[in-house]
Amino acid sequence: MTDVVRLESLYKTYDGGVTALDGVTASFPAGSFTAVMGPSGSGKSTLLQCAAGLDRPTGGRVFIDGTELTATKDTAMTKFRRTRVSFVFQDYNLLPSLTVEQNVVLPLRLAGRRADRHRVRETLDRLGLGDRLGELPERLSGGQRQRVAIARALVADPAVIFADEPTGALDLRSAREVLALLRSLQRTIIMVTHDPVAASYADSVLFLADGRLAGSLRAPTADAVAERLAHLGDRVGVAA
Numbered sequence: 001m002t003d004v005v006r007l008e009s010l011y012k013t014y015d016g017g018v019t020a021l022d023g024v025t026a027s028f029p030a031g032s033f034t035a036v037m038g039p040s041g042s043g044k045s046t047l048l049q050c051a052a053g054l055d056r057p058t059g060g061r062v063f064i065d066g067t068e069l070t071a072t073k074d075t076a077m078t079k080f081r082r083t084r085v086s087f088v089f090q091d092y093n094l095l096p097s098l099t100v101e102q103n104v105v106l107p108l109r110l111a112g113r114r115a116d117r118h119r120v121r122e123t124l125d126r127l128g129l130g131d132r133l134g135e136l137p138e139r140l141s142g143g144q145r146q147r148v149a150i151a152r153a154l155v156a157d158p159a160v161i162f163a164d165e166p167t168g169a170l171d172l173r174s175a176r177e178v179l180a181l182l183r184s185l186q187r188t189i190i191m192v193t194h195d196p197v198a199a200s201y202a203d204s205v206l207f208l209a210d211g212r213l214a215g216s217l218r219a220p221t222a223d224a225v226a227e228r229l230a231h232l233g234d235r236v237g238v239a240a
């Protein structure tokens with residue numbers, strides 16, 4: 001299987017000397033749904049930011065779809081990100097004054113791309129929002145808002161979707177619907193989460209501890225994930 005995202009020996013040290021990533025190497029095959037987990041402060045957000053080209057690592061290389069992001073200048077990186085990378089955030093990041101449809105096409109517009117109206121409507125239909133095109137986000141439930149954000153991520157036809165706690169603000173039922181939806185997309189998805197149940201929807205889980213890879217789990221169950229996490233928490237506690 002082709003790797004859509006590849007991280008080679010990633011290091012990130014912030015001003016002030018905190019090492020958030022300490023030599024992470026990982027590959028994400030096409031169509032794989034991966035959860036990234038670890039104790040608070042283990043480097044999950046930093047990993048996501050560096051992998052997505054929102055921040056630059058101090059060392060190492062990031063490849064997305066064959067392009068080395070770390071060798072790309074800032075303006076080209078922004079352009080690449082706009083066309084090849086999509087994001088889904090905990091708080092949806094929808095613009096309140098735009099309708100569902102306008103929110104969904106906004107990233108395409110910003111990237112100077114033409115929105116294929118048919119494709120946009122088909123995507124919203126598939127996500128159960130076909131009758132909400134003209135609605136403002138405030139009239140939608142949390143789960144519906146997140147589905148709008150997922151539709152927005154999809155219509156850009158990205159190489160990879162990065163999701164940061166996508167179900168963090170949702171009730172249990174909506175969270176499960178959104179996770180089942182993410183899994184059904186068969187896209188390359190990298191999701192940071194604290195929730196073992198959310199992680200269990202992924203094909204595999206990568207664990208981080210102290211900025212390093214601390215193992216992985218294929219076909220994870222929520223119980224197995226929780227157990228590993230408890231273990232990592234212990235180890236981090238002992239190390240601290």
Ligand SMILES: Nc1ncnc2c1ncn2[C@@H]1O[C@H](COP(=O)(O)OP(=O)(O)OP(=O)(O)O)[C@@H](O)[C@H]1O
Nearest residue numbers: 014015018019020039040041042043044045046047
């Ligand atoms: N902008 C920054 N400047 C300085 N240090 C930072 C910055 N961002 C993160 N850090 C530090 O880097 C380490 C890793 O942080 P990061 O946010 O990546 O962890 P995390 O696993 O996502 O944590 P959480 O689960 O609490 O969100 C932490 O020690 C954090 O304090």
